[in-house]
Amino acid sequence: MRIDVVTIFPEYLAPLDLSLVGKARARGQLDVRLHELREFTHDIHRTVDDTPYGGGPGMVMKPEPWSEALDTVVASGPGEGAVPTLVVPTPSGRPFTQELAQQLAAEPWLAFAPARYEGIDRRVIEDAADRMPVVEVSIGDYVLAGGEVAVLVIVEAVARLLPGVLGNAESHQDDSFAPGRMADLLEGPVYTKPADWRGREVPEVLLSGHHGKIARWRREQAFARTLAHRPDLVARWRREEMDKHDLKA
Numbered sequence: 001m002r003i004d005v006v007t008i009f010p011e012y013l014a015p016l017d018l019s020l021v022g023k024a025r026a027r028g029q030l031d032v033r034l035h036e037l038r039e040f041t042h043d044i045h046r047t048v049d050d051t052p053y054g055g056g057p058g059m060v061m062k063p064e065p066w067s068e069a070l071d072t073v074v075a076s077g078p079g080e081g082a083v084p085t086l087v088v089p090t091p092s093g094r095p096f097t098q099e100l101a102q103q104l105a106a107e108p109w110l111a112f113a114p115a116r117y118e119g120i121d122r123r124v125i126e127d128a129a130d131r132m133p134v135v136e137v138s139i140g141d142y143v144l145a146g147g148e149v150a151v152l153v154i155v156e157a158v159a160r161l162l163p164g165v166l167g168n169a170e171s172h173q174d175d176s177f178a179p180g181r182m183a184d185l186l187e188g189p190v191y192t193k194p195a196d197w198r199g200r201e202v203p204e205v206l207l208s209g210h211h212g213k214i215a216r217w218r219r220e221q222a223f224a225r226t227l228a229h230r231p232d233l234v235a236r237w238r239r240e241e242m243d244k245h246d247l248k249a
């Protein structure tokens with residue numbers, strides 16, 4: 001997979017050199033290219049923003065640098081009409097879920113447009129959508145100061161789904177949120193040595209060696225935690241299970 005990121009803060013993406021994503025890049029499984037938006041300005045001050053039409057607080061990112069940057073990204077692709085899927089982090093976007101991560105992981109080429117200020121001139125997104133798939137994505141119902149952190153979240157969640165990126169020991173096949181595994185929902189509690197730590201002992205069942213009982217205990221624990229923290233997910237999973245067995249709620 002190829003990933004391009006256009007940003008005024010390339011240093012914000014430094015974590016993409018580390019750990020899972022960094023190793024995947026070193027192995028050639030991921031080709032990540034950062035583009036500094038100010039390289040696509042032509043004034044002495046390298047201006048990327050201006051005041052908003054219609055008034056209001058803050059500044060808006062100018063269309064020209066973005067369109068030049070995105071044109072350069074597309075032109076540097078494999079050619080033959082290949083274009084990236086443009087991912088635009090925004091609080092009002094499509095919720096980023098494991099399902100969307102799976103969909104993005106199936107794409108050969110992603111380009112990210114993390115905004116700053118009050119956002120990017122809308123015409124940039126509209127113009128891009130005439131040439132490539134565009135998906136606006138929210139990583140949660142809170143407001144960040146820019147989209148770079150969202151890029152890190154999305155890239156990590158997508159990269160770990162790519163074949164060979166996770167070692168077998170860390171396979172994502174058992175991900176709680178992987179489609180079809182809603183029944184497990186969130187992870188249950190985990191324990192490691194020592195068996196007694198500060199007077200707190202590991203649950204007996206985990207020392208029993210009875211794999212059936214252990215698996216059931218873990219599902220029960222995960223379900224109880226999910227029911228407490230995410231009743232909405234449990235309700236959705238129940239509906240999906242009822243639909244799957246053509247049962248009426």
Ligand SMILES: Nc1cc(-c2ccc3cc[nH]c3c2)n[nH]1
Pocket residue numbers: 089090091092114115116117118119137138139140141142143144145146147150
């Ligand atoms: N899910 C989510 C995305 C954002 C976001 C994305 C881009 C910009 C640009 C300026 N502020 C931003 C905030 N906040 N929360």
